[in-house]
Amino acid sequence: MRLIKRIILFLVLLCVLLVGILFAIHNTTPVTIDLIFLTLPQASLSLWLLGAFVIGGVLGVLLSSFIIFSLKAKIHFLKRNIQSAKSELDKLKTSGVKDLV
Numbered sequence: 001m002r003l004i005k006r007i008i009l010f011l012v013l014l015c016v017l018l019v020g021i022l023f024a025i026h027n028t029t030p031v032t033i034d035l036i037f038l039t040l041p042q043a044s045l046s047l048w049l050l051g052a053f054v055i056g057g058v059l060g061v062l063l064s065s066f067i068i069f070s071l072k073a074k075i076h077f078l079k080r081n082i083q084s085a086k087s088e089l090d091k092l093k094t095s096g097v098k099d100l101v
Contacts, residue, residue: 024050 027046032039
């Protein structure tokens with residue numbers, strides 16, 4: 001089963017690589033990007049689009065990692081609260097038994 005997953009992953013990555021190469025070959029028109037306050041140098045359309053895709057992917061991973069870390073910290077805090085509540089409940093249970101005797 002692991003071998004089949006690796007083969008499928010390899011084929012998918014190979015297809016993505018081939019599509020990327022074809023995209024770069026067919027979009028060689030030089031363009032200049034004007035960002036109102038900044039004009040970027042002239043480069044091929046495929047370079048700008050792939051660059052924007054990579055920057056978007058990296059920013060997405062960074063932002064999602066911040067969210068994941070904050071949620072993990074919240075889980076850790078809540079687990080500590082549960083543990084302290086359990087220990088307090090155990091103390092109350094044992095103190096109730098001692099009061100009856």
